[in-house]
Amino acid sequence: MEVYIRKVAYHETDKMAITHHSNYIKWLEEARVFLLEKIGTPFEEIERRGIASPVVGINIQYKKTTTFGDVVEIHTKVKKYNGVKLELEYEIINQATGELAASASSSHCFIKDEGLCSLKKADPEIHDKLQAAIDAEEK
Amino acid sequence: MEVYIRKVAYHETDKMAITHHSNYIKWLEEARVFLLEKIGTPFEEIERRGIASPVVGINIQYKKTTTFGDVVEIHTKVKKYNGVKLELEYEIINQATGELAASASSSHCFIKDEGLCSLKKADPEIHDKLQAAIDAEEK
Amino acid sequence: MEVYIRKVAYHETDKMAITHHSNYIKWLEEARVFLLEKIGTPFEEIERRGIASPVVGINIQYKKTTTFGDVVEIHTKVKKYNGVKLELEYEIINQATGELAASASSSHCFIKDEGLCSLKKADPEIHDKLQAAIDAEEK
Amino acid sequence: MEVYIRKVAYHETDKMAITHHSNYIKWLEEARVFLLEKIGTPFEEIERRGIASPVVGINIQYKKTTTFGDVVEIHTKVKKYNGVKLELEYEIINQATGELAASASSSHCFIKDEGLCSLKKADPEIHDKLQAAIDAEEK
Numbered sequence: 001m002e003v004y005i006r007k008v009a010y011h012e013t014d015k016m017a018i019t020h021h022s023n024y025i026k027w028l029e030e031a032r033v034f035l036l037e038k039i040g041t042p043f044e045e046i047e048r049r050g051i052a053s054p055v056v057g058i059n060i061q062y063k064k065t066t067t068f069g070d071v072v073e074i075h076t077k078v079k080k081y082n083g084v085k086l087e088l089e090y091e092i093i094n095q096a097t098g099e100l101a102a103s104a105s106s107s108h109c110f111i112k113d114e115g116l117c118s119l120k121k122a123d124p125e126i127h128d129k130l131q132a133a134i135d136a137e138e139k
Numbered sequence: 140m141e142v143y144i145r146k147v148a149y150h151e152t153d154k155m156a157i158t159h160h161s162n163y164i165k166w167l168e169e170a171r172v173f174l175l176e177k178i179g180t181p182f183e184e185i186e187r188r189g190i191a192s193p194v195v196g197i198n199i200q201y202k203k204t205t206t207f208g209d210v211v212e213i214h215t216k217v218k219k220y221n222g223v224k225l226e227l228e229y230e231i232i233n234q235a236t237g238e239l240a241a242s243a244s245s246s247h248c249f250i251k252d253e254g255l256c257s258l259k260k261a262d263p264e265i266h267d268k269l270q271a272a273i274d275a276e277e278k
Numbered sequence: 279m280e281v282y283i284r285k286v287a288y289h290e291t292d293k294m295a296i297t298h299h300s301n302y303i304k305w306l307e308e309a310r311v312f313l314l315e316k317i318g319t320p321f322e323e324i325e326r327r328g329i330a331s332p333v334v335g336i337n338i339q340y341k342k343t344t345t346f347g348d349v350v351e352i353h354t355k356v357k358k359y360n361g362v363k364l365e366l367e368y369e370i371i372n373q374a375t376g377e378l379a380a381s382a383s384s385s386h387c388f389i390k391d392e393g394l395c396s397l398k399k400a401d402p403e404i405h406d407k408l409q410a411a412i413d414a415e416e417k
Numbered sequence: 418m419e420v421y422i423r424k425v426a427y428h429e430t431d432k433m434a435i436t437h438h439s440n441y442i443k444w445l446e447e448a449r450v451f452l453l454e455k456i457g458t459p460f461e462e463i464e465r466r467g468i469a470s471p472v473v474g475i476n477i478q479y480k481k482t483t484t485f486g487d488v489v490e491i492h493t494k495v496k497k498y499n500g501v502k503l504e505l506e507y508e509i510i511n512q513a514t515g516e517l518a519a520s521a522s523s524s525h526c527f528i529k530d531e532g533l534c535s536l537k538k539a540d541p542e543i544h545d546k547l548q549a550a551i552d553a554e555e556k
Contacts, residue, residue, distance in 0.1 A: 010450060010460065011300055011443045013293035015346060020289050021194045022168070025161040026428045033427060043427070044486045054201070055160045061196045068293060069461045149311060149321065150304045150437050154430035154485060161428055165289045172288060182288065183347045207432060208322045299472045300446070303439040333438045335478045340471070 001137065004034040004074040005095070008066055018065040024102055025058060028090055031074035032106070035088070039133035041126050049123055052111040053086070060104035064094065071095040078134045083120030083127060085109055140276065143173040143213040144234070147205055157204040163241055164197060167229055170213035171245070174227070178272035180265050188262055191250040192225070199243035203233065210234040217273045222259030222266060224248055279415065282312040282352045283373070286344055296343040302380055303336060306368055309352035310384070313366070317411035319404050327401055330389040331364065338382035342372065349373040356412045361398030361405060363387055418554065421451040421491040422512070425483055435482040441519055442475060445507055448491035449523070452505070456550035458543050466540055469528040470503065477521035481511065488512040495551045500537030500544060502526055 006027060014020040036043045046053065066072055073093045080087040085107060092102040110119045120127045145166060153159040175182050185192065205211055212232045219226040224246060231241040249258045259266045284305060292298040314321050324331065344350055351371045358365040363385060370380040388397045398405045423444060431437040453460050463470065483489055490510045497504040502524060509519040527536045537544045 009443065009447050011292060011298050011446055014289060015291035015293070015295040016191055016193065017293040017295075018193070021197070022161055022164040022289055025164050026426065029161070029428055030426050042486075052155055054155065054157070054204070057198075057200045058160070059196075059198045062194055065193070069459075148304065148308050150307055150431060150439055152432035153428060154432070154434040156432040156434075159428050165287065168289055169287050181347075208320075294469055294471065296471070299475070300439055300442040303442050307439070330433055332433065332435070332482070333479055335476075336438070337474075337476045339474045343471070 001075055001077045002035045002038045004031040006072055008068055008070045010068050013068050018067050027074055028104055028106055031076045035076045041129045050112055053108045055106055056109050057107045060102055062102050064099045064101045066094055066101050081134055084118045140214055140216045141174045141177045143170040145211055147207055147209045149207050152207050157206050166213055167243055167245055170215045174215045180268045189251055192247045194245055195248050196246045199241055201241050203238045203240045205233055205240050220273055223257045279353055279355045280313045280316045282309040284350055286346055286348045288346050291346050296345050305352055306382055306384055309354045313354045319407045328390055331386045333384055334387050335385045338380055340380050342377045342379045344372055344379050359412055362396045418492055418494045419452045419455045421448040423489055425485055425487045427485050430485050435484050444491055445521055445523055448493045452493045458546045467529055470525045472523055473526050474524045477519055479519050481516045481518045483511055483518050498551055501535045
């Protein structure tokens with residue numbers, strides 16, 4: 001579990017005076033990037049090795065609104081990883097109140113040379129690091 | 140079913156040279172606004188009457204990428220409406236290829252005077268129009 | 279002079295209940311893309327030919343606020359073009375009131391093979407079309 | 418002079434594989450918010466007191482591109498303040514290279530009760546703090 005911390009920007013609010021819901025999708029990405037860096041497989045490195053990992057699905061439930069100036073903690077963990085598909089789970093917590101602002105999950109595939117690939121085969125080094133991080137987490 | 144048509148902007152792409160996935164969430168909102176206008180209950184009017192309708196959940200599956208210059212059709216319909224909760228379904232089609240780029244659903248509640256409300260009670264006129272549009276659709 | 283027409287989206291507003299000022303920068307880009315298409319040198323085509331045209335500067339003056347649902351007209355014209363640098367001028371008009379919402383200018387260079395280039399030399403065909411459109415405009 | 422530090426997010430890139438230029442406009446806002454907080458007049462507090470401070474103009478020159486994963490430092494200072502108008506200057510530096518990525522300025526007015534106001538008269542307390550911070554800076 002990694003915790004990415006972020007302040008809500010003014011430009012992320014909308015005319016209801018709350019954070020526009022589309023920004024949470026961007027935050028999930030930022031939290032993913034943060035997680036991958038923390039576990040030693042930075043996304044920049046994955047991309048440099050010719051692998052892309054696009055989003056194939058997102059499910060998000062908005063629980064409590066947040067707004068400009070709020071600090072949110074995004075708790076991220078790997079829910080499932082089998083070399084071919086990666087699923088992450090997120091909880092977005094309003095730091096000041098401790099309330100759950102949103103819970104979400106995202107799923108991802110891996111692409112190399114413009115086709116779907118198994119990360120396990122396409123890049124065993126990255127795969128092993130990712131797998132080790134997941135195993136360590138579960139202990 | 141209403142069809143909202145939109146061209147992918149350059150600023151909506153990311154370094155994978157595809158539309159960044161967070162923009163689809165904005166497109167769903169644009170398609171919702173378009174639908175509400177078409178059925179005679181424009182969102183501007185709903186807001187003027189003191190009612191907000193925040194997003195409580197989104198589920199989206201990305202099927203095929205799109206990119207700058209692509210024209211997308213967003214087919215939107217009401218999946219469920221009971222006066223208290225509204226659920227919409229969307230299909231995002233790449234107009235040139237006819238391929239399904241993404242399918243999604245969103246759910247919404249209604250807020251008046253800072254609390255949850257039944258649109259049926261809070262604003263029967265809007266409720267009736269919405270209900271009539273849904274009934275007409277189903278025939 | 280080309281006129282690009284656009285409706286302000288809900289997701290473009292901020293907590294002041296007006297269009298967030300950063301979105302106007304995106305609109306300028308959309309208006310540029312529209313202009314280039316209209317004069318027969320679509321940006322997609324320019325990029326396909328290996329030429330990029332990044333923004334090197336923007337100046338914008340915000341005159342009147344706009345908000346969700348407003349329709350804006352963006353009047354765009356080439357202010358200066360010499361084969362190496364391109365300058366555009368924009369007026370953003372609120373269609374309902376006729377008021378000037380913002381005036382802006384942007385300047386652009388041309389890049390080929392990762393270095394600055396003269397479009398006149400790098401791609402005479404695109405250059406000639408662009409020049410002809412500017413000449414026609416000035417008559 | 419305050420220095421706001423920020424990492425470029427993946428969602429801020431475009432298909433040229435660089436940070437999309439519109440995001441710099443958002444960063445300027447984040448740097449302003451950071452500056453105001455540092456000098457003891459947080460924007461949240463200004464807004465709570467019924468004062469808005471919209472952007473009336475922006476001038477930005479893009480010097481060097483940045484991209485996903487780059488860390489940028491935004492050096493911000495008050496260029497001019499006379500109680501009625503506020504002008505800020507910014508330098509966006511790529512932290513790893515020390516290169517100037519962009520330089521910019523923004524100007525702002527003050528609004529109370531939906532009309533232009535002098536901050537000096539409308540809220541002497543905020544004005545005095547802002548003035549003191551500027552005076553301290555100049556020494």
